[in-house]
Structures are given as structure tokens and as C-alpha cells.
Amino acid sequence: MKKPQATSGEPRTRRKYDEEFKKRALQMLRDGHSGASVARQLGVSVGLLYKWKQGPGWSEDDAEVERLRRRLKEVEMERDILKKVVTIFSRPT
Numbered sequence: 001m002k003k004p005q006a007t008s009g010e011p012r013t014r015r016k017y018d019e020e021f022k023k024r025a026l027q028m029l030r031d032g033h034s035g036a037s038v039a040r041q042l043g044v045s046v047g048l049l050y051k052w053k054q055g056p057g058w059s060e061d062d063a064e065v066e067r068l069r070r071r072l073k074e075v076e077m078e079r080d081i082l083k084k085v086v087t088i089f090s091r092p093t
Contacts, residue, residue: 017044022052029053030062032069 021042028038029049039046052058 022055025049026052026058026062030065 025038025042025044028041029035035046035049039049053063
């Protein structure tokens with residue numbers, strides 16, 4: 001669904017989001033959803049989400065948790081690759 005475009009003569013209006021909406025968006029990010037999926041579900045831009053993360057509703061602890069979750073995903077992927085490699089090389093020849 002495309003958003004209606006303002007014609008050249010119409011002034012653009014900014015959408016305003018209440019604090020509850022912002023808190024819900026930030027909570028979705030805290031819960032591990034990607035920025036792109038949250039933006040798509042809520043109909044906002046990814047850039048706006050990351051701007052909200054810089055505000056008072058997002059603490060340094062939240063940023064640390066997000067960093068650790070990303071790192072955990074990387075390590076899990078590495079582990080899965082190593083499991084496959086071990087399986088391949090342990091086959092009898």
C-alpha cells in the first residue's frame with residue numbers, strides 16, 4: 001500500500017507519535033525484533049526508530065543487550081557451521 005504523495009502545492013504534514021507508540025516500538029526492538037521488521041509492522045522508517053533509540057526511552061543497558069544479542073547470533077551461526085564441518089569430515093571414506 002503506497003502512501004499518498006503530496007502534490008507540489010500542498011504542504012507536507014508530519015505525523016506525530018505519542019509516547020506509548022514509541023515505547024511499544026522500542027520494546028519490540030528490545031525483544032529482539034529487527035529494526036526493519038518493527039518499522040514495517042508499525043509503518044515508520046527505520047531511521048526514525050534509530051532516532052528514538054537515541055532518546056531517553058533507550059538506556060545504555062538496552063544498547064548493551066542489543067549488542068550482546070547480535071554477538072550471540074553470530075556465535076550461534078559459527079557453531080552451526082562448525083557442527084556441519086565436523087559431520088562432513090567425520091564421515092568414513
